[in-house]
Amino acid sequence: MSYSIGDVVKKTGLSAYTLRYYEKEGLLPFVKKNASGVRAYSDEDLRWLTMIECLKDSGLQIKEIRQYIEWFNEGDSTLPQRLSLFENRRKILEKEMARLTVVMNKILYKELLYREAVRVGNLDVATNERRFMHLKKKLFESPDDFDK
Amino acid sequence: MSYSIGDVVKKTGLSAYTLRYYEKEGLLPFVKKNASGVRAYSDEDLRWLTMIECLKDSGLQIKEIRQYIEWFNEGDSTLPQRLSLFENRRKILEKEMARLTVVMNKILYKELLYREAVRVGNLDVATNERRFMHLKKKLFESPDDFDK
DNA sequence: TCAACACCTAGAGTAAACTCTAGGTGTTAT
DNA sequence: ATAACACCTAGAGTTTACTCTAGGTGTTGA
Known part of the structure; x- marks a missing residue:
């Protein structure tokens, strides 16, 4: 065809x-x-x-x-180059998925936080509420860098 | 500081x-x-x-x-917009992670295939060997579109 | 026959996110 | 005092992957 x-x-x-x-x-x-x-x-x-x-x-x-x-x-003389391309891609994809998982955690935290903030009408929950501070600490190395 | x-x-x-x-x-x-x-x-x-x-x-x-x-x-008047931004991002990230998982399977299949191809010196494994055809069928909707 | 239609090429334009250049200012070590 | 150094602005240039424009060709139905 x-x-x-x-x-x-x-x-x-x-x-x-x-x-x-x-x-x-x-x-x-x-x-x-x-x-x-x-x-x-x-x-x-x-x-x-x-x-x-x-x-x-x-x-x-x-x-x-x-x-x-x-x-x-x-043809077949380039099989090793092609293998190596796929190996590298696989490694890059692994890193990318790990990266996305980290980012996802941060965005999920923000979503949760803002859901509560919208409910109460302000963002003070971010710095006042124990459960959010706890979550933040669990998720990030430098939690205070993450209140913006 | x-x-x-x-x-x-x-x-x-x-x-x-x-x-x-x-x-x-x-x-x-x-x-x-x-x-x-x-x-x-x-x-x-x-x-x-x-x-x-x-x-x-x-x-x-x-x-x-x-x-x-x-x-x-x-300030607080824009809390809903910000929540909505994070919700959308979370959804997009979910899709992106799902997409990457699919891509990863395809690349892994290729890596496996080429590892064997390099070992035997040609790519015929792709169309001849039962185990690769089986894997291909498991991973893709239109398996024959994937022999390039 | 003539208009509509699908297709063609060469090359210009676009968007995003930088990255760099040229020419200049202010501070500091010798 | 003079050279090195870190910094500044405005604006031009770069890269990637398209996307579009202008002007033209070939086919087909009324």
């Missing part, structure tokens, strides 16, 4: 601008064009777009994705 | 450029300057920088952080 750019827009949710941009950046090196330059995407191209989405979601920049695609097209 | 911009650079790891930029963007509305324009940061300013870091880490844009700071300085 082959698809026009309009079909691919509908399938992927990407804009036609973005699809052409990706191509210009080397992310879709095998998209075919007819005599008058009109693109015809293959199922293979669509699979690449799925993979590109995944790599983007994992935080890779476009030039890193291009590098991966180049490695892929070079 | 009061701190020069150089002191604050050392304490926060932010560049002097960035500190001046934040101020220009309204994130530090109360930094004092002496007669010749030299900044003197207070402990209060440092606490704001800690809070700004947290809000940035949670994904807020600079203009949203400025909005929060303006609300804070307007």
